[in-house]
Amino acid sequence: MVDELGSGERRPLARLLTRIENGDPSVRGELSALFAAGHGAHVVGITGPPGSGKSTLVNALIGEWRRRGRRVGVLAVDPSSPYTRGAILGDRIRMMEHAADRDVFVRSMASRGELGGLASTTWIAAAALDAAGYDPVLIETVGAGQSEVEVARLAETTVVVEVPDMGDEVQAIKAGLLEIADIIAVNKGDRPGADRAARQLRAMLSTAGGRVQRKPPPIMLTTATTGDGVAALVDAIEAHRSAAREPLAARDRAAHQLRRALADVAGRRAADDPDWDRIVQQVADRSIDPLSGAEALYSRAAPHQHLATIALRNRSPGTLLVGLIGAANLPADEDPRDLMVGLAPFADAARRLGLDVSDLFERAAAGSGGRHAELIREFGRRSDVTLDAFGWRIVELPEGPAYRSTL
Amino acid sequence: MTDTPIRILIAKPGLDGHDRGAKVLARGLRDEGFEVIYTGLRQTPEMIADAAEQEDVDVVGLSILSGAHMALLPRTVELLRSRGMSDVLVAAGGIIPDADVAKLKEAGVAEIFGPGTSIGQIARYFREHVRRA
Numbered sequence: 001m002v003d004e005l006g007s008g009e010r011r012p013l014a015r016l017l018t019r020i021e022n023g024d025p026s027v028r029g030e031l032s033a034l035f036a037a038g039h040g041a042h043v044v045g046i047t048g049p050p051g052s053g054k055s056t057l058v059n060a061l062i063g064e065w066r067r068r069g070r071r072v073g074v075l076a077v078d079p080s081s082p083y084t085r086g087a088i089l090g091d092r093i094r095m096m097e098h099a100a101d102r103d104v105f106v107r108s109m110a111s112r113g114e115l116g117g118l119a120s121t122t123w124i125a126a127a128a129l130d131a132a133g134y135d136p137v138l139i140e141t142v143g144a145g146q147s148e149v150e151v152a153r154l155a156e157t158t159v160v161v162e163v164p165d166m167g168d169e170v171q172a173i174k175a176g177l178l179e180i181a182d183i184i185a186v187n188k189g190d191r192p193g194a195d196r197a198a199r200q201l202r203a204m205l206s207t208a209g210g211r212v213q214r215k216p217p218p219i220m221l222t223t224a225t226t227g228d229g230v231a232a233l234v235d236a237i238e239a240h241r242s243a244a245r246e247p248l249a250a251r252d253r254a255a256h257q258l259r260r261a262l263a264d265v266a267g268r269r270a271a272d273d274p275d276w277d278r279i280v281q282q283v284a285d286r287s288i289d290p291l292s293g294a295e296a297l298y299s300r301a302a303p304h305q306h307l308a309t310i311a312l313r314n315r316s317p318g319t320l321l322v323g324l325i326g327a328a329n330l331p332a333d334e335d336p337r338d339l340m341v342g343l344a345p346f347a348d349a350a351r352r353l354g355l356d357v358s359d360l361f362e363r364a365a366a367g368s369g370g371r372h373a374e375l376i377r378e379f380g381r382r383s384d385v386t387l388d389a390f391g392w393r394i395v396e397l398p399e400g401p402a403y404r405s406t407l
Numbered sequence: 408m409t410d411t412p413i414r415i416l417i418a419k420p421g422l423d424g425h426d427r428g429a430k431v432l433a434r435g436l437r438d439e440g441f442e443v444i445y446t447g448l449r450q451t452p453e454m455i456a457d458a459a460e461q462e463d464v465d466v467v468g469l470s471i472l473s474g475a476h477m478a479l480l481p482r483t484v485e486l487l488r489s490r491g492m493s494d495v496l497v498a499a500g501g502i503i504p505d506a507d508v509a510k511l512k513e514a515g516v517a518e519i520f521g522p523g524t525s526i527g528q529i530a531r532y533f534r535e536h537v538r539r540a
Contacts, residue, residue, distance in 0.1 A: 010460050010461055011460060011490065011491055011492075014460055014461055014462070014463035015463055017463065018414075018463045021411075022411045080412075080442075081437065081438075081440075084437070084438055084439065084440040085412055085440050086412065086436065086437035086438060086439060086440045086441050086442065086443070087412070087437060087442045087443065088433055088434065088437050088443050088445060089442060089443065089444045089445070090444075090445050092444060092445075092446055092458065092462075093445060093446055093447040096446055096447065096450065096454055096458070099453075099454045099457040099458050099461075100453055100454060100457050105461055106458075106461055107461055107462060108442075108444050108462060110412070110442045112412075
């Protein structure tokens with residue numbers, strides 16, 4: 001599927017975006033290829049309160065980047081109803097003049113229950129637009145209040161759109177939206193008081209000190225309906241690109257994405273757990289607190305042993321060896337009995353896959369850095385290892401068998 | 408996949424400037440749990456097909472009051488089919504004479520909802536007839 005994206009055809013991209021939005025399990029297997037196919041598009045977030053003119057500004061930005069010969073991708077996010085899950089996706093109405101342009105791709109996304117101004121799958125959708133050769137990729141958030149700041153952690157450059165009559169000066173010094181801005185666009189610049197609003201903002205933000213490390217953001221005056229100031233805004237966004245790619249900024253975004261993905265992986269694996277329902281009930285009964293429940297589920301979803309599960313399902317000796325080396329690579333002061341408990345699923349999986357158990361453990365011992373090498377070798381030669389004896393069992397889940405601790 | 412919301416594009420092809428009905432329908436289908444992409448007034452069939460392609464919608468709903476339905480509706484269906492979207496359901500609403508209904512259905516319009524059709528009926532029709540690959 002990913003290799004079809006390079007063709008410039010819209011249909012394969014549109015279908016892929018649907019699978020991404022729906023959390024279709026087939027996407028997981030293509031994710032690495034999708035990221036590898038990326039061209040390093042500049043990901044630009046556009047956020048701001050409802051009615052500040054975000055969509056109209058995005059439309060003007062598309063026009064300006066097209067004049068500069070760029071192919072532009074847009075993800076426009078609108079909120080889903082928390083009650084019916086329905087949504088009105090109305091950003092596109094401002095962008096219809098570009099509908100027929102083959103070098104512009106606009107996709108509306110419903111937030112589908114996610115807070116923070118985006119959908120949970122927006123980052124994958126942005127990677128798909130990048131892989132399809134769109135650069136820049138613009139992400140328009142839902143109309144943001146003061147805490148929809150998620151976009152700043154995903155986008156390389158965040159533009160906050162404000163309007164001249166945004167309230168008194170206290171609004172400008174509250175924490176939140178303005179703080180995440182790399183660039184502020186004061187839109188509707190033809191309204192009376194626009195210049196004054198821009199000046200006030202500039203004065204307010206230039207005095208930031210204390211723990212604020214960053215330079216005050218440039219403040220641009222735009223009128224999206226006429227195009228005034230839009231070319232200068234594009235220049236400012238382009239100028240910010242190199243700052244966004246400095247190693248520290250890139251690391252911050254990567255760390256955030258990793259944390260999000262980790263919560264996602266742990267959440268899905270915990271929901272597979274046969275004890276999920278029981279622990280949910282305990283939290284509901286207030287017999288344990290939610291954090292203890294999460295820790296109970298998480299410790300059972302031991303990451304290395306999960307690889308034994310994956311290896312068993314996919315019949316993959318390579319995955320089994322990687323997981324085994326991970327499980328064997330414990331601190332030197334670890335209780336050897338705990339180590340052996342961790343090794344048991346690997347011995348079991350190796351046997352089920354018809355592998356030479358002692359040979360596999362020999363290779364893991366060589367790869368484990370030597371701290372427990374002898375114990376690992378010896379364990380691989382034992383013939384009395386059963387799952388039950390080491391506190392494990394196999395449960396059958398819809399997606400296949402899984403090792404679970406019974407301890 | 409059946410529990411993911413149905414995506415529908417609502418558009419008004421042609422030149423009449425009256426979109427109250429389309430907006431009421433958009434709002435009503437939102438309340439029925441649909442994701443409604445509203446593209447507004449005065450759309451050409453080409454614009455509608457281009458938007459439907461990028462949005463990968465399940466349904467295209469066309470509201471038309473201008474009398475130009477015999478030209479605009481078959482053309483929209485044809486463009487969708489030529490872009491490989493043969494499983495997209497095309498439905499129309501508005502004032503369309505009975506004599507034209509059979510011809511439009513022959514041209515590939517799945518259903519035509521006349522004045523007085525409730526939003527509940529329309530939503531039920533879409534839930535029953537949307538085909539997903």
